[in-house]
Amino acid sequence: LFHPPSLLPVPLTSTSTSEGILTSSLRDIHHSFINTQTADMASVIKDALPSRLKPGNGEAEGRHHGKSQSHVAFENTSTSVAASQMRNALNNLADGVTDPKEKKRFETEMDNFFALFRRYLNDKAKGNEIDWNRIAPPKPEQVVDYNSLGNSESVEFLNKLAVLKLNGGLGTSMGCVGPKSVIEVREGMSFLDLSVRQIEYLNRTYDVNVPFVLMNSFNTDSDTASIIKKYEGHNIDIMTFNQSRYPRILKDSLLPAPKSAGSKIADWYPPGHGDVFESLYNSGILDKLLERGVEILFLSNADNLGAVVDLNILQHMVESKAEYIMELTDKTKADVKGGTIIDYEGQARLLEIAQVPKQYVNEFKSIKKFKYFNTNNIWMNLRAVKRVVENNELAMEIIPNGKSIPADNKGEADVSIIQLETAVGAAIKHFHNAHGVNVPRRRFLPVKTCSDLMLVKSDLYTLKHGQLVMDPNRFGPAPLIKLGGDFKKVSNFQSRIPSIPKILELDHLTITGAVNLGRGVVLKGTVIIVATEGSTIDIPPGSVLENVVVQGSLRLLEH
Structure with a gap:
């Protein structure tokens, strides 16, 4: 198209x-x-x-x-x-x-x-820079509070639902090979395993057949095709399609980096999750879903363990006749860079930090002015998706992403390139009655780093039908965990923290340097452990650390 x-x-x-x-x-x-x-x-x-x-x-x-x-x-x-x-x-x-x-x-x-x-x-x-003077916080009617939604036990709309996970990313940022969705998260199960278990439970409990759709990229498609074979005997229909493969642009000449259609992988890129609309349409999956009677698609990132099907939001979408709903949650200091919903001349829009003029970045980060951020849990009407694609209505804001790729010949300088990307949230302006729903924080539980991985593996959560449920004895939101560069890769994280400490009463944890935690460690309050360069800190098994700062060097040798 x-x-x-x-x-x-x-x-x-x-x-x-x-x-x-x-x-x-x-x-x-x-x-x-x-x-x-x-x-x-x-x-x-x-x-x-x-x-x-x-x-x-x-x-x-x-x-x-x-x-x-x-x-x-x-x-x-x-x-x-x-x-x-x-x-x-x-x-x-x-x-x-x-x-x-x-x-x-x-x-x-x-x-x-x-x-x-x-x-x-x-x-x-x-000079298509956004006009900051036209930007305002969202109007009350543009964001609905989750607690105001009806408490729905109605399952009649589940037969009209499909679930889509964005599965185009690799696990390289966490030191893993292959799709990020196959990283082991909990009890031997990956992101993909947990998602499949959730849909299976839904289908079994309510006697429905909710399709599970994966949008892969050229980076993840072949590996995913092999991995999903293990689900063939399960009570779930899995459909896959690929997002687009676009040529990277040479910054100096504004010409495509690839010299042929078969050029090396480094010359191409997947153009962001805003590509989902056209790729869903071009792949034929959109029409297949409509033929099955599916009208609503629930989309989320594969690594968001909080993004589970919610009957209250599903019913609200049907009853409000919304073509598009963006799940938002309250912004904290950890989320100030996240995209936010705004009112732009009476229209709900997504504003990303990359679009903000430099002089207004601090204002953008303000929790007072922009108190929500986008979880990237999106509900959309498939007939509306078909309409905006066929009518060529999509004009999502373009995010230029500058990168460097290795030169063809050794010894040459890296090549500066541009990737043009779009975000699925930016499409909110193209749909009728589109709005946000301010959801509880539990619906946003992403795993981007090993700090996040430590949190979801901990005793703070239990696993129930593929869904992570926070311990009811927890007194507040999840603790803030910051692990240093020695824990960036999953392999390093697992070798230094072979047994996840108990963190039910933890507020804040910072670990930097060569630090190893023994088994059965308990962390409470604020704990900061800093091993200076060239030194190592071994926290003994069974240690209880509460509101402490540990510095210097500590090694216990077995004999």
């Missing part, structure tokens, strides 16, 4: 495009502009479109925004030349694909990427 961009950018009024991320490439484009001033602009625009959608075929027509200022002409031409060069490069990549079916799939993917790239160029040309 190709989404044709505007054929010409909105003219620039005051913000120069020869700055920021476009600097070096626009310098090159300037020379092209000098050499093409007398060229027919229509041909430049025509070259920037996919061949099957060029004017003349009756499928796309361009509109020229007539402006006489020379700098506007330069901006328009610069953007058009960059788009034209990218389009030609993408066509060359597609020409190298020989299998007709694969070629069609690849061309569709590249057309969608090109639409995103073109929109990025236009945004840069317009």
Whole structure:
């Protein structure tokens, strides 16, 4: 499905495009502009479109925004030349694909990427920075309190539900190989195992058949296909599809990093979970779900152990006729960088920290002004998803992500690239009656680091039908745990803390340096353990540490 961009950018009024991320490439484009001033602009625009959608075929027509200022002409031409060069490069990549079916799939993917790239160029040309003066905290009707929802035991809507987990991420940040969802979390079970157990329990308890859908990436697809075979005898229907594979963009030239469709993995990237709408549609899974009578999709990150099906929210979505619901929870000091829901000229929107002008970042982090943050637990109406995709209504804010990848030849400097990404939460503005629900903190239990892993493995939680339930004797929210660099990888974490300490009465834990915890350790209050560089601290088995700071070196040798 190709989404044709505007054929010409909105003219620039005051913000120069020869700055920021476009600097070096626009310098090159300037020379092209000098050499093409007398060229027919229509041909430049025509070259920037996919061949099957060029004017003349009756499928796309361009509109020229007539402006006489020379700098506007330069901006328009610069953007058009960059788009034209990218389009030609993408066509060359597609020409190298020989299998007709694969070629069609690849061309569709590249057309969608090109639409995103073109929109990025236009945004840069317009200086499309968010207007902070138009931003306000959400209105009361834009956020519903979870406690005000009816306490539903109604299961009639479960037959209209499917559960989707975002399964595109790798476990590399925690030192693991393969999909992050297969990291062992608790009692020998992975994130994926726990999710499957939850859906099985739902299906068995209420005599329903809720499909379980995984959105993989090219990084996780083959491993996931092997892993899910073990669930074949289970009471669960598992469906999988891949999110898009887009070419990374060379920062200096604004051309694709891959030299062919079969280029190395490092030249490609999955474009964020905002891609779920088009990928769900293009894969055919959206229509399959609708044919089964499924109308509502509950989406969440694979590593959020608190994201379980909630009958109260499900019933609220049906009764309120909302096409989109974003679960929010109260922001704490640990969450100040998380995306938040805002009111933007009467419309509910998601605001990410990457979109915030530097001078307003502290205001964005304020718990007083923006007291909620997005859990990325999203409920959406599938018929509405189909509508916004087919009508080309999606225009989620683009998040440019700068990275470096290794050069092709040893000894050469790393190559600076750009990834254009979108977030699923940013789609809230495209759906009717979309709003947030302020949910209890228990519905947000992500595992991003080994600090999080220690928490979910602890005695603070028990496992019930694949769901982690906090001990009712806990006096408040979960403790804040900060483990240093020596605990970054799961293997190091497991060797240094072979037995998770009891933390039911813990408020705060900080451990840095070479620290090892013995078995049966109990931590209470605030505990800080700091092993200075070159030293080691061994906490003896059975130790009880309460409101203490342990520094220096401590080793106990068995004899």
